Amino acid sequence: MTETQNRNKQVRKIAVFGDFLGEQERRKIETTVAPHGFSVQYHARNTPPEGLIDDCEIVYGSIGPDAVRAAKSARWICAARAGVNTLCDESLYRNPDCILSNSCGAYGVTVAEHTVMLLLMLLRRQPENDTALRAGGWKPEKKQIMTVSGSRITVLGTGDLGSCFAERIRAFHPKKLLGVRKNPEKQNPLFDEICGISELEQVLPETDILVMCLPDTKETAGLMSAERIALLPKESCLINVGRGTAVDQSALLSALSSGRLNGAALDVVDPEPPASDDPVRHTDSLILTPHVAGNTNNRLSIDNLIDLFCAEFERYVSGKPLLHRIDRKRGY
């Protein structure tokens, strides 16, 4: 080994972006990478990285397109989130062989807990309780509420989010728990039945609660179109915790306003954040949360993220294929 090679080996660098890492997590990353000759530099989330990460081999964390463009020597970009469609533009990459991976799997539990919360708030008309109390009253006008028990639930997307949700909501004894995915051959014991996206039109009229856990890809954009929303029964509810682009938002809002749909709960909208006069903020029977289902401000997600990165790092340095590698052409 020449001295130059040796020096190059000594300077293998990892740039880590994001404010979600405490002392403990930084130490875990450092003790994992140091034996392989890597050093770690930290940057705040969304720091303009021009020039700062030119020589980094690995870039990890809360990364936007600018960071990818600035990482001119990068061989592996690992996003600390699941949705990486903004990082799939090939022109961002100086090195076409640079690997992109995501952290799919780190957020399933926290997103599932948020989804169950939204679902129950919707079925139990919780905003009406809250309005009555804030007005100084007590019980709101008595209206029929729904229980998960006995309901027909359809989950669009049976990946990590859909599966974690299904595992939990099963314990509430829905009448039917159906998963819809691209490839219906792949069964999943967490669901009563799995069907293909081509059967969506047959499934929607028999759905009381539609839960959308889809990533943002070319195939999912606008999937719940006005025509498909119209196939849902009048008493049904729609919940979206995947990506806002998967629903025709104005069609959804008009279905809610006209009473053709019972209610909706959205953690994701399009665009984000919505303008102050966006009707998505002011529609009755719509519960909105500010894209917080899959957050990093909980112990569990942070532990999952670090474990996932360290495991992928070990595969990277051993030359094994990464478990969460993204096909940039497909977008997932």
Added chain:
Amino acid sequence: MTETQNRNKQVRKIAVFGDFLGEQERRKIETTVAPHGFSVQYHARNTPPEGLIDDCEIVYGSIGPDAVRAAKSARWICAARAGVNTLCDESLYRNPDCILSNSCGAYGVTVAEHTVMLLLMLLRRQPENDTALRAGGWKPEKKQIMTVSGSRITVLGTGDLGSCFAERIRAFHPKKLLGVRKNPEKQNPLFDEICGISELEQVLPETDILVMCLPDTKETAGLMSAERIALLPKESCLINVGRGTAVDQSALLSALSSGRLNGAALDVVDPEPPASDDPVRHTDSLILTPHVAGNTNNRLSIDNLIDLFCAEFERYVSGKPLLHRIDRKRGY
């Protein structure tokens, strides 16, 4: 059989109180009781019953002490709810052998769904999301949230409510799910462990989430005293869906205001409804719902209620002991 006996037999009457029964439910009751020579009369909830139900053998539904007092010939009073402490005063009963029963078991599922909703809203700081959105903003200030996954949950009361809750929350993988009951010998496979109320002081310091599902009895009044609230860890949460009297409410509010407790969610308070200036309405990190966990405005509870009454009626006319008979001295 003399003609008088025959006539008396013909006029066996059931008075039913409450507006929760639709046509379908009334018909189910009528077809159940008619073969046994009973006729049914309906009264609105809380109708002053003076003179109207003098000759009724059975009184069923949304019954208060006035209805019990007015039912001078009653042999069986069946309340369409679980908590019947207001009906246990012996002086209400002209006939000391009159049976009192409740509808324990009809509400477990809807109360459990409400409890999971409250728990998740509390852990995920949902009121802060809501406040940020109502102010025209988007994400609230980033604070640590908690997941059910990995938390230590203690359930006070392992009857119908506690068991239905435990069955559901198990699917969220808490680190520990502990039930506390009067008689610890009675095990319950829905919990990791059952301990007796005498061990409460040892259990509270090791609890992240305390869920109270206790009935209103002499033994439960004030159970969560100031001293016991002080034993809960600073990061813990308290949820009460049983009866408001089981918590020292002013001690709870001061623990929340001083930050000695992370949060609380109450569906039941004392008194109800709280006055407009009651601090229970205006305490940060307290989520309040207006005693709606165990409601009758859902299909499932109504079906359960009618099934339960009809099954108890069959036992009554066959001379079998009722399954939900109340010991008025004990109050449950």
